[in-house]
Amino acid sequence: MLLRHTTKEIKEREGLTINPAKTCQPIGAMYAALGIHGCLPHSHGSQGCCSYHRSMLTRHFKEPVMAATSSFTEGASVFGGQANLLQAINNIFTIYDPELIAVHSTCLSETIGDDLKQIVTKAKDDGKVPEGKEVTYASTPSFVGSHVTGYANMVAGMTQQFAEKSETQLDRTNIVAGWMEPSDIREIKRLAKELAAEILLYPDVTDVLDTPQTGKHDMYPKGGVTVEQMKTLGDSKSTISLGNFTAEAAAIALEKKCGVGFVSEDIPVGISATDRFLMALSKAAGVEIPQSITDERGRLVDMITDMQQYFHGKKVAVFGDPDWIVPLCEFLVELDMKPVHVLSGTPGKRLDKRLHELLDMDVPDANIKNGASADLFLLHQWIKNEPVDLLIGNTHGKFIARDEDIPFIRFGFPIIDRVGHSYFPNVGYSGAMRIVEKLLMAIMDRQDRDAPEERFELVM
Amino acid sequence: MIMESIEILEGRKKQIYQKEQNTEQFDMTCDTKxxxxxxxxxxxxxxxxRVVLYPVADALHVVHGPIGCAAYTWDIRGAVSSGPELHRMSFSTDLKEMDVIYGGEKKLYASLIELIDQYQPKAAFIYxxxxxxxxxxxxxxxxxKVTQEKDLPVLPVHSEGFKGTKKDGYAAACNALMKIVGTGSTEGISPYSLNILGEFNLAGEAWIIKDYYEQMGLEVVATVTGDGRVDDIRRCHGASLNVVQCSGxxxxxxKMMKEKYGVPYIRVSYFGIEDMSKALYDVAKHFNxxxxxxxxxxxxxxxxxxxxYPKLAKFKKALNGKRAAIYVGGAFKAFSLIKALRYLGMKVVLAGSQTGNKDDxxxxxxxxxxxxxxxDDSNPVELSKFVLEKEADLIIGGVKERPIAYKLGVGFCDHNHERKIPLAGFVGMFNFAREVYQSVTSPVWQFAPRKGGLG
Incomplete structure (x- = not known):
């Protein structure tokens, strides 16, 4: 029992986190930046930060992840990191030759008080940024928010710095991708194509973090939206952001700068959220939803119809990032399941409000918590007090699943002990079918495992 | 000459060297940021x-700072324990903006009290x-303060990320350990006893080594830190010899134990038949x-x-003449790897480390x-280029090198935190040979465009 110390009795804790359900901002910023073509993310801080983020992303995607660091020293920490960053920008363009450097701050550089905007401006003024190349930046202090916030800040920062509005109005809809897997983004683009909707989706990590084996190691893989494309964001007729927590900030920034109106949708997980996304896209792009998509939806509903008896009343514990657990909980309720424990390490009242709106009617006694002290230790305590049939969350949930002998579905970030997430989507109707399949596998495998011999059934 | 065929950062030229006949002086720049x-x-x-102290399994490891540092180092190194597993938990003070402004001491104090009451550890390391x-x-x-109130060693580890390199972190860890060494009773320790230092029990490696020493009739007082216990470390100054692996x-x-307690030490490596045998003989010589x-x-x-020997024959035959690139954390590890690869008939075309010193x-x-x-301190661009130019068939490295190797269509062996099978000891040599063989001769390569399309 790895978690043998977890007590059933729940006591208030004074600012101690045990087994976190979040990590810090910079990794989100690094991930977002990888969705821009030819971008080298840059960590303005100690060497360790950059190394940890690269290792974690590598473990999750099983792909090389490139990023540079300012390599802070004691001197930099006393006198400020400007010299380090200026030297870094110079070195990076000289040797690694990216199209773009995306600088994010860390707890160290934020506490020293480095002003990224000022330093980047100085780099440009000093001629350290070659013609046609760009440097963008975002403030991502590790002591505020979570990795989710870092993603949002980086996407919003790039939008603010790159988006322009020209004379030409394009018949095109922007889609700001929240924190999704390459597989999910591929699926969103497929759906848009199916609808014949003209879109510009960003950041786009397809063909960056799911690249084929080529016998070469490309520092800058072929995928990613280009800076040139991002400069035209202001010419689109509207924007759909996918994810209140990771994408909306960029849509707001774009509206402010270029006057492009937006609708904020959830990441399309499950039936209703996918319905809403497709309706929004259909409306924004002025296109009809084709029969092929209606058929996809029909197949999903048919699958659920066939297997509905297995879902009824099953209790589920869910933890993860806001933009994923909100639509997932909505879907679980639609499947007649009961998300009785829902937790996220990411702070924010908005998440609490949305979860209550979704669950108060169907699961009035659900435990819902996010932010401070919402960690996997607390989730485990909840489960000890009210056991569940299923646990859904990232790899770190495996300790609880093992100790309590609960079927476990990996969902979210990071997943460092299984593969598939970067190749098979969870979004759209087909993604929902994958979720349904996973739920059924977990539930039915358990039923088979626990059934006495005479009740071990061939036909289910 | 190879240096000219790829661009090297101006400041890095002294960190790359190619061995050639009659070369001028060899003066590697290393130990730098x-x-x-x-x-x-x-x-x-x-x-x-963190990596050095983490395997002490009955101690609390509390990371004082924002959440990231604790989240990224949560149970990432398979350091196995035969008993308590406190080390596999992630404890953080999770500092927020207000703490950064007003200080985090109160939060740290409260966290420590809560944790000690709940987990009853033998000691606590505060990073x-x-x-x-x-x-x-x-x-x-x-x-x-907490040491006094709770009557257990609560040890600060001064490991601020920017204050040097990873090596300075090793030193900070040694300083923390040295505070508990010498606080336990040495009664009953045999004169024929030793401590295993610098062995972290990844995949149970320390157990293999401990078993060898015990077979030789020696008492192992403490393994530092693999499958580590605070009480063992407290009394390990009573051992007659420190046997140090992973010199970094x-x-x-x-050195500190020699100075303070007069415990002599020898340096060994447990990797490969040659070095493993030498380690046991060197220890035996000490107890002559x-x-x-x-x-x-x-x-x-x-x-x-x-x-x-007979078990290795199949691998040696298949691997004879193949080329390997080594990029590991400490240079000491590279020595053993070169010898072991040579034993398998392989040729080392690139050898590098993150933290080697001039002597190394x-x-x-x-x-x-x-x-x-x-x-020294290479990067993915350099590594990829050298691997292609030198036509390596295998890369030995850590988590960040693995996907690069595979993208290049080159076999890979993790000789770092993510090894899943013991590579130390005689059985470790067999495991190593099998893993290298499996990866270099994997049938997947027949479908993959290899080595930049060259081969």
């Missing part, structure tokens, strides 16, 4: 302390992260007053080697064949 803007494979001071060094929390004072991390502790120890060592080696690189130079490229 990475250049700003490099895509370095290195980590920070905190990382160094300082970057911003602790800036906001000026006096963690020494907090640790002292634990040599400092051995009791010749039966050497007799037992000889018996053990001959038994293990004669069992291993000189030794590496002497050990390597003509034409071998030697690098």
């Amino acid at each position: 990475s250049l700003s803007g490099s895509v370095s494979q290195r980590a920070c001071v905190f990382c160094g302390s 300082s992260t970057c911003i602790i060094g800036l906001i000026g929390d006096d963690i020494d004072a907090v640790c002292k 991390s634990m040599l400092k502790l051995a 007053k009791k010749p039966e120890i050497m007799d037992k060592a000889k018996k053990l080696v001959s038994k293990e080697v004669s069992e291993m 690189y000189n030794m590496l130079k002497d050990l390597c064949d003509e034409g071998t490229v030697i690098v």
